[in-house]
Every structure is written in structure tokens, then in C-alpha cells.
Amino acid sequence: IHPQDYPHLQQVRFIQLLSAGADHMPFADLPPHILVASNPGAYATPMAEHVLAMTLALAKRLLVENQKLRNGEFDQFTPNRLLAGMTAGILGFGGIGRATARLMRAFGMRIYAINSSGTSPEPTDYLGTLRDLEHVLRESDVVVISLPLTKATRGLIGKEQLAWMKPDAILVNVARGAIIDEEALYSHVKSQPNFLVGIDAWWTEPFLHGTFRMEYPFLDLPNVLGSPHNSAVVPHVLVDAARQAAENVKRFLKGEKVTGIARREDYL
Secondary structure: OOHHHHHHOOOOOEEEOOOOOOOOOOOOOOOOOOEEEOOOOOOHHHHHHHHHHHHHHHHOOHHHHHHHHHOOOOOOOOOOOOOOOOEEEEEOOOHHHHHHHHHHHHOOOEEEEEOOOOOOOOOOOEEEOHHHHHHHHHHOOEEEEOOOOOOOOOOOEOHHHHHHOOOOOEEEEOOOHHHEOHHHHHHHHHHOOOOEEEEOOOOEOHHHHOOOEOOOOHHHOOOEEEOOOOOOOOOOHHHHHHHHHHHHHHHHHHOOOOOOEOOHHHOO
């Protein structure tokens, strides 16, 4: 659909997305009567596994030690990190955040989390809202970003927030690159060699921008692990996501309560 056609969508009542996020939608141009629903939790299980994989790879120095072995260096006694007993701070406690919490709890980690309401049926050791961001960042050994990208979360993690984190924290972002200030993160990671970062969601990606580009050479740094925003790419994932989306459409057509309704005011 071309942007000039948006005003003509007068007969459309409901748009169901396959994606878990709605930040790419042209809310300013869509007729105000149209409800837009995202697909929350559709990719939670594979993305939670990806978070854990990145966390383990960084904590256990797997890439660093693999490269040393390739270079003939047998570095047996440089300590790696034990996740058991650590605190995981999960920013965004929807489907992805809760699935991540279950995996990390199985490793013996404490769960600190932030969501929009400060309540959840999922057990946590601490649960707050964005007002409690500083407390969660200061207490966490591992910080996971699984927030939606909205007006409130764009640029949420900047120089000040990075300074709140422990100097040897692990930060993993599987949400959207724009939640973190790119320049601030690069400066922080470059100056703090014990601060470890896993980046799956980048600032300039092919889906929205037609190309992949980094403004700063993150992948030249030994304390950065990157992946090409493929945390949800597993067999049959689109079939499962489409099935969940179709069930939501069915509920809408029956006049039942639907899930994932995007609030326009969060994006405009």
C-alpha cells in the first residue's frame, strides 16, 4: 500500500501484524478508526534462547578463548563468569522477557524486571516500571532489552544509564537498536573492556533502511558479540506466528477481546 492510499482505507477496521512490534507502522497517516494489533509473544521462545546464548557466550568468553586456541594459546586459567547467583535485569516483561526470565531462573539467577504496569503473574525478585530503571540497572549483572520501541523508549539507554550499570555488566539487546544511543554505547564499551555487549538489534537494518550500516565499529571490539537480528529465525516460526495472528483476527471478527492493540499515542 502506498502512503498516498492510506486515507482511502475507510472500510478497513482492523490491521493485524505478524511482527511483535508496531514501531514501523505509519500511525500518523492511517485513518484514526483503524485498530492495529501487533503479535506479542509470537517469537518469544527462540528469542529467549538467543538471549541466553549470547549471555553464555559472553560470560564464558567462548569467542575470545576460541580465537586464542586458533592462535595456539591455551589460556586455561583466566576466569569466566558464573551466572548462578547473578541478577538479570529484564527491561520489557512481555512474552520475550518472561520467556527469558524462565530460562535465566533455571540457571539460578535472580530476576529483576520492568514493564508498563509494575505487575505480572510471572514470578520475579523485583518488578517495577520505567520509573525504577536506575535501581534495576544498578543491581543487575546481566541487562536484557526486550522493550517495544515507542516514544517513551527511544533513546532510553544513553550515557547516564550506561554509567548506572556495573562496569562488568553484560548487556544484550534483542529489541530495537534505537532504544540505545549508538554513540553512547560505543564510547562506553570502548572505554570499559570488562563491559560486555550482545547486539542482535541494530540501528540501521535492511528491513527498514534497505541496508545494514554501523556508524561506529562495534565489531572491532573484543567485548562485543553481534548477530544479524536473527534471534527469531528458526524453522516454522512464521507459520506459528501467522497462526497466532489469525486467531487474533478471528477473535476480532467474533467481537471478542483481542490482544496486542497498539496505542497510537505511544508512537505519535
